[in-house]
Amino acid sequence: MEQYRLRFRASNGYPSSCDIRIYRAIQLVVASETGEGMSVTNAAEQIATEVVRQYGLDPRRMLFVEHYPESYRPKSEGESYDLVTFTWGKYGAYSPTWRYMPANEFNEILDTISQ
Secondary structure, three states, X not given: OEEXXXXXXOOOOOEEEEEEEEEOOXXXXXXXXXXXXXXXXXOHXXXXXXXXXXXXXXXXXXXXXXXXXXXXXXXXXXXXEEEEEEEEEOOEEEEEEEEEEOHHHHXXXXXXXXX
């Protein structure tokens, strides 16, 4: 697993960041909210495009998971994961769709990778 802090200027002009984990074995990217600038939800297309460009991933194979740590969620809800799919074009990702992913499902994927 690789870990990075992705810094970018969001489409609204604000300096922004998110934490990135890349599991290259299955081209899994986890983008975690840092609270700096635009949220990972609102910048999903930009983050996915940057990750593909900077880290040489194949957008057709990449799994992109949006993660909100517990510290950025209401106490009763805990951390959250969403699988985000994109349409890819000449200039990058667009038209994201989100599917909620229970934490146990996400952890099963990580357990499978580590075996």
